[in-house]
Amino acid sequence: MDFFNANLPYILAGISTGGQYALIAIGYTMVYGILRLINFAHGDVFMASGLIMVYMYTCMPLYISIPFTIILTSILGFSIERIAYKPLRKAPRMSIMISAIGMSYLLQNIALYITGGLTKYYPPIPWISDSIQIASAMTKRVTIITPFLTVILVVSLVMLIKHTKIGMAMRAVSKDFETSQLMGIRINRVISTTFIIGSLLAAAGSLLFFSNYTGVTPTAGGMPGLKAFVAAVFGGIGSIPGAVIGAFVIGICENIIKGLGWTTFSDAFTFVLLIIVLMFMPTGLFGEKQTDKV
Secondary structure, three states: OOHHHHHHHHHHHHHHHHHHHHHHHHHHHHHHHOOOOOOOOOHHHHHHHHHHHHHHOOOHHHHHHHHHHHHHHHHHHHHHHHHHHHHHOOOOOOHHHHHHHHHHHHHHHHHHHOOOOOOEEOOOOOOOOOEEEEEEEEEEEHHHHHHHHHHHHHHHHHHHHHHHHHHHHHHHHHHHHHHHHHHOHHHHHHHHHHHHHOOOOHHHHHHHHHHOEEOOOOOOHHHHHHHHEEEEEHHHOOOOOHHHHHHHHHEEEHHHHHHHOOOHHHHHHHHHHHHHHHOOOOOOOOOOOOOOEE
């Protein structure tokens, strides 16, 4: 019982962090499921959403700046797809990957120019940013809200994919890109919608993450983005439930390691986990095995 009470703050933080990673990881796994592409700029979209919120809050009320930030982040995701990926639709995969990495550095450098390299502090959000007592642990209310909001958003996304026309088109394109195109599915619309949904979820993750860790820098999306990518691979890239479960596992384990006093190794654990998963389960926990047609 003493062990539980001592580590309760880390367990709560791990659940919260896992939820935030999950919202980012879904963007990776959706884009990969349709394009077989890792969108390396996705973590920087998460960072850009934090900066957009900082600057929006300086010129408009909070209740307007939050939805405005989510809308602008979705537009950013749509623009990235149109500028960096659509012109390379028929190009070799290596070209698309280089374009994705280039877009990531472009977003970081634009953020560096705008901020002058200075840390911008995220505005406190009433109620969400308040501190509360949970058993023996003192934490922010956002820590408790995050897992519930994550589950609601994920269930809504799964319902959209399973029960709407655009969701059916996404599933068809993820199964067979060329055949879907021949059947009359508007591929560009499906891909753009995928990027918009992924960016919207990244904006929600950014709102929760920076309410807890208030400093926003041009490289703030780097580590969360990498860990979300590892979560997507761990769960089985292309699987939304897998990405969510992988994110919660990584978030909880990372914070328990910090609680044990091994803070230096908390980041290393994530990447060691990635190596182990790729060695023994190359397709992840819920990934589909690829079969080559001959």
